[in-house]
């Protein structure tokens with residue numbers, strides 16, 4: 001069920017539980033402010049999620065409230081996760097679903113990295 005990203009942060013979401021160590025994950029990279037993990041239900045040969053450790057619902061929430069250090073760390077973590085998974089060697093896609101209309105399911109900011117195969121058009125028409 002897509003979430004309404006205008007709602008306040010709900011710390012019972014799956015990624016908050018992973019960050020608290022209550023649920024396991026297949027980690028790619030951990031930095032001071034970010035975590036990269038393999039998606040539990042990959043839709044591409046490489047499908048990695050990168051999340052900030054802070055409590056942010058969406059990209060715009062993060063952009064408005066996160067510190068410069070968190071933002072720099074997160075952007076670098078996305079690039080580093082692409083390199084570590086070798087998604088960078090053949091091209092990859094970075095995507096962040098925000099809110100109901102974009103189909104965001106987990107109300108904690110996450111960026112998807114897709115790669116390892118041809119990715120097709122950006123949106124189905």
Ligand code: 5GP
Nearest residue numbers: 014025037038039040041097103104105106
């Ligand atoms: P969204 O639709 O919100 O952009 O993407 C949420 C993503 O989280 C989906 O691709 C889904 O497969 C992934 N996901 C959901 N639950 C878990 C989980 O427990 N662990 C991991 N690693 N990924 C999850």
